[in-house]
Amino acid sequence: MIEEVKVAIYKEECKEYEEESPFYNVVYSILLARWTKSSRLLHCMAHSLNPRYYSIEYLNGAPNRIPPHQNSEIAKERKECLKKYFANEDERRMVNEEFASFSACLDEFASSDFMNDRGKMDPIKWWTVHGSTTPNIQKLALKLLGQPCSSSCCERNWSTYKFIHSLRRNRITPQRAEDLVFVHNNLRLLSRRTLQYKNGDMWDIGGDDYDTIVNVNGGMIEIANLSLDEPDFEGVIFDNEDEDD
Incomplete structure (x- = not known):
């Protein structure tokens, strides 16, 4: 990919392959950083x-x-x-x-x-x-x-974040929102191991369909359900609501 990008840039700049290109150097550093991360x-x-x-x-x-x-x-x-x-x-x-x-x-x-x-x-x-x-x-x-390329995990995470960072909690700090998303997702995953979930009595926001978080049974999910019936987690969200607002 980097070689193809270099060829395209050098062709656009009408430069020989051995010449220096400041623009390509910047693009190369970005691609290399992304490659190193991945x-x-x-x-x-x-x-x-x-x-x-x-x-x-x-x-x-x-x-x-x-x-x-x-x-x-x-x-x-x-x-x-x-x-x-x-x-x-x-x-x-x-x-x-x-x-x-x-x-x-x-x-x-x-x-x-x-x-x-x-x-x-x-x-x-x-x-x-x-x-x-x-x-x-x-x-x-x-x-x-055989692993498919999909952004569904990211989309599901963004949907959860959107549900937590609502108009009523619009001043919540990024770190706190991140922590709540983390706790929410892990509670949801843990709930799948319970007997209630296996019997169909436990909610699971959207299941594996990330885009249904705000539309379950035809309407907005009740805010209280966000806690997975965990009072401590519910308290984290609502006790300091006035402070966040």
């Missing part, structure tokens, strides 16, 4: 298991691209992830051997079909078709690469 063990593991990033089409798409197993940063994070996922050394060694076959096109992965399909098939389909000889990393790849 670069976690599972991210690097998923990147390492995506066959697309080993394909000739991808590697030739921009200068300086290398396959994930040759990137020292990604390789380090991948190894840490495997240590956490496979605590047994013998099992982890077997997984490393499977990954070596996959990433270096060894053994069964040396087939032309295996290599040609890397850049043309969906990663999930690729592993389903070609990953049977490496069952351990096939199972891991299907789990990681």
Whole structure:
């Protein structure tokens, strides 16, 4: 992505690829900070298991691209992830051997079909078709690469925040609002373990539908329900209402 951004910026500025660009340097620092924030063990593991990033089409798409197993940063994070996922050394060694076959096109992965399909098939389909000889990393790849990209968790959190930071409590401090959202969400999750919830007697704002928080049974949820019938939590919201207002 960074390489593609650089190409676009340098093309717009009519500069050679080796020249200095103050604008690109600013954009690069922002992208690098975002990458560092999002670069976690599972991210690097998923990147390492995506066959697309080993394909000739991808590697030739921009200068300086290398396959994930040759990137020292990604390789380090991948190894840490495997240590956490496979605590047994013998099992982890077997997984490393499977990954070596996959990433270096060894053994069964040396087939032309295996290599040609890397850049043309969906990663999930690729592993389903070609990953049977490496069952351990096939199972891991299907789990990681099958994760959907969704903002539903953020949307649900914002909806809860909107419910707490209402017109009646518009002077509540950001930290207090954050704490109330945290407590509210955790109380809601804990309520799912109770017998009342399993019997359908316990509320759960919107359930897994984040956009229904203000519309349950055709109307606004009663404010008292926000506490999950916890008097202490209800007191936190209402006892100091005059002070907040």
